[in-house]
Amino acid sequence: MQVLKNGLNVLQGGLQDGSEFDLVVIGAGGAGLSAAVFAAIDGAKVLVVERTEFVGGTTAWSAGTTWVPGTHHSATVNPADTLAEAEKYLNHAVGVQAPAALREAFLKNGAEAVAKIEAQSSMKYRPYPKHPDYISDLPGSTLGGRALEPVPFDGRLLGDLFPLLRPPIPEFTVLGGMMVDRTDINHLLAMTKSWAALKHSVRIVLRHLGDRLSHARGTRLVMGNALVARLLHSLSQQADATLALKTSVDALERDEAGRVVAVRLSSATGNARVLAKKGVVLASGGFNRDPALRAQKLPGIPAEWCPAAPGHTGEALVLARGLGAVEGQGAQSPAFWAPVSLRKRADGSTAAFPHFVMDRAKPRMITVNQAGERFVNESTSYHLFALGMQAAQQAVPAYLVADAKALRQYGMGMVRPGGKGLTPFLADGYLTEGASLEALANKLGISAEGLAQSVAQNNAFAQSGVDTQFQRGVTAYQQNIGDAAAGGRNPNLGEMSEGPYYAVKLYPGDIGAAQGLQTNEHAQVLNAQGQAIEGLYAVGNDMNSIMGGVYPAPGITIGPGLVFAYLAVQKALANPR
Template sequence: MKVLTDRLPDDTAFDVVVVGAGGAGLAAALFAAIGGAKVLLVEHTAVVGGTTALSAGTTWVPGTTHATEVPGNDTVERAAGYLDRTVGRQSPKAMRAALLANGPAAVAHIEANSSVAWRACAKHPDYLSEVEGSTLAGRALEPLPFDGRLLGELFPLVRPPIPEFTVLGGMMVDRTDINHLLSITRSWQSFRHATRLLLRHGLDRLSHPRGTRLVMGNALVARFLHSLSARPNVTLALSTSVDALHREGGRIAAVTLAQGGRRHRVDVARAVVLASGGFNRHPQRRAELLPGADPAWCPGAPGHTGAAQDLALAAGARLGTTDAAHAFWAPVSLRQRPDGTTAVFPHFVMDRAKPGMVTVDRTGRRFVNESTSYHRFGLAMRADAPQRVPAFLVCDADALRRYGLGMVRPGGKGLAPFLADGYLTEGRSLDELAGKLRIDPEGLKATVAAMNGHAAAGLDPEFGRGSTDYERHMGDASLGGANPNLGPIATAPFYAVRLVPGDIGAATGLVTDDRARVLGDDDGPIPGLYACGNDMQSVMGGVYPGPGITIGPGLVFAYIAARDALGAAPAPASPTFHEVTP
């Protein structure tokens, strides 16, 4: 692979041009390169990985051989029914059929021809686990850890993870690592695991600005980059944008690249694939589709400007519609870093669903099942934003020590900086905490009293917290309580962080057909133009049925786009689909 960091390519023609080097764009470039195409991968920023690099990297693809590695009941047919029941009319069933028909082949093909590799987690439930057709494991694939040292001089090109998701100055950890670190003094196995991590990180820091043991989304991106680096038919142009799409003879036949005031035309023989990350940082479209959502609340990568979508719209494309949501959401908390930037921390796993935690609005009352998926949590906040933004995630001293709270690590130590800058609020009593938060103290006390009663009974009659397999997985069964998501909030002092709804990815994008071809106003494809990832209208239609439902479809439709552009037919849609309105 040829890497261009400060100049435009000398070549004037490529078979395939991919716009955007996030997860979907890297996949599209790699699939096209594996197919023998001469590929140009164009990235607007100076690094690769997009939001995928900042994420857990989970890849939702039903029916792969990895599903047989874990106990479960995953099949493509069951997944088809599950998507019918959860997504239903929010997306065309032909798109869902294409996803499921091509998913296993996409994973098998890339694993056989590159260093990209996944494993199935022993337990990683679909988010709507109460719906028929869901699974507890097998569909959510986790990228294997990767040794960043194998990238050599390319290692700095991988977008670093969110700093607050690392420890000890850049050491990446996943769920398994966190559990071992928390048990370092209680288990010989955990002590050995944690010691290996710490020694490796110490050695890394002698020669690297951060740890080179990559996990989650960083591992997936690094595996893509490593695989592309071995292919001489790929050119990666960084800090470069596509300034124009040229439609000639009815098809997209060329692009104009721009970098630092310079422009360069490139002819395209086969396809332009748009995978630039979606509209989340597009000023006008964001205001139209996500009213009231401050751009500072978005934890996504900075390159998601929607500029590539604008070019497609000018060429005759159109945006999709949905009755569900234009973006995917998560509760996030904000803190200013010493360098003046803002840390945006998504509350995915570690705190809100655990015993001893409760989320309230300005009245001190609950408004959501705290153990539901982060997307549903975010939607609940936006449903009554004046009352629920910010919301307040409240816990007692025992829960803070056990699970941490947002950017505050478990253990209950080192709280002073968080208290000093206002990220964390502490009260010796619930009345004092409510006063500092400026919420109704009577409402908060009544809510906590009710939660303590729910914890004793093991049932949440208000919102059903802990009533599904997914929710119970998010809890803590090790405490031995009647409900792994419920526990008393009783040990002073009490703590809280403020939550706002952050958009973590676009659901609304360019309308495509089941071959990933961008469609025009007449419902016909625009020849030579494809879209995948968050540039494409989500196959989930704004619904969030499972972990990795952006990265998984991004991978599969990248595979479909590359095959179609190079003349290989996609797999036939074998599952039988039934229209079910959710």
């Protein structure tokens, strides 16, 4: 059945066999929706196919950061930055691990893509004044301007499309579904110390309480939910866009000349062959939830450690390989990573909570292996941290350890700051408490001697301000995610001396695919001979990362996803068919 929802054709059932569209987009995550919006803006008839009941994919669960150097936003916070500096940075960070031509296309077209989608849709970004590149000691890195974040969005504007938006991870919300970003968190933590913080906090809480009178969750959307909502709203404002939910792609079809011209789709209500006159864009999210591909590429990493959204089963990639498509090679890693902590929910599902910036880099915290020894710089990027876990001995699981003051001040994973409400976390084993370091080590089953020595070393480093073991807190990125207000010599170091002591187990979680289909600078999928498979495009995590499995900055999946969606649509709509 086809229903018009807030201006958008939403299919709640099968498509009519023989339906024709200019462009068919497989996947309704950030990259797929971006491609659909760009195409619709240019007058194309667009079909978006999504195998789950929600739009947004992992983008909806993310911070929504979009890394695109050289935009008009960059100049407002970092006017000295240039594309040449960004290119220098990427050349040092990525090097030969991905084709330079794709980085060049990304940098050359990024500002134009951002300007177009902002000018002709509901998509709106803002630069965060200080949001450093992750490998900030490399030449060409910056402290801000390249990372954009979506402006918060009023979900009520979606009307009856709002329930189609993938809800945020419950553990990332407060008060029963209120989303908060880092600005909100800072205000909430300071509401007893600042009148401005109190006003901000009261305003968003009252808004949320009003929302709950008529909605299942808050409608003030931030981060990735705001980004996806803006794209969905944009699509609903276009003349000829259709969204097919709970629909899978079963086949890609070519004509006699070898051009992809149709897709075969299936849903609970039947099957349909749909024509794609200008082409097909694959944006299904990558391989991470395909059991066979996962076992091949990520051996020893259970799927329950993956904090990404469901839906990216790799089926589209298998179909593309059947047409001769090949995967990119030579990357640092086939996936992007973050340390995660795990907890069973009341409904039996497992929450995999990514530890991005809120705890592990803060003073009075260290991470140790099963010998009680530090093995990584706790303040490095989440990607390098999780790769370090996999490279070290006895570090899966690892243990994030904090003293009582750090727990109160920063929280630990799913445990909120403040030090209250610890009982359920202690009862189910998510959080472990010890009156002393020895008691904590014994409960964890790790070396008490090793842990005591690691804490003693940390305390000595905190006094001097210099971590001679792993150089914690030496770069601008590391310092930015520490706590300069803590008063120490180093914003990432603090003496651990106040008991009781606490620990949370960490596991390496894959947050997205870095290895995908090899493409050219137009996002056209390539075969083994390096030739484009006409009519077939790949963007987002279906496209081999232009970063070569390196994670040089925040938003380096969403940013290229946007830009190559723009380039794919330009190429596809130029097709004379």
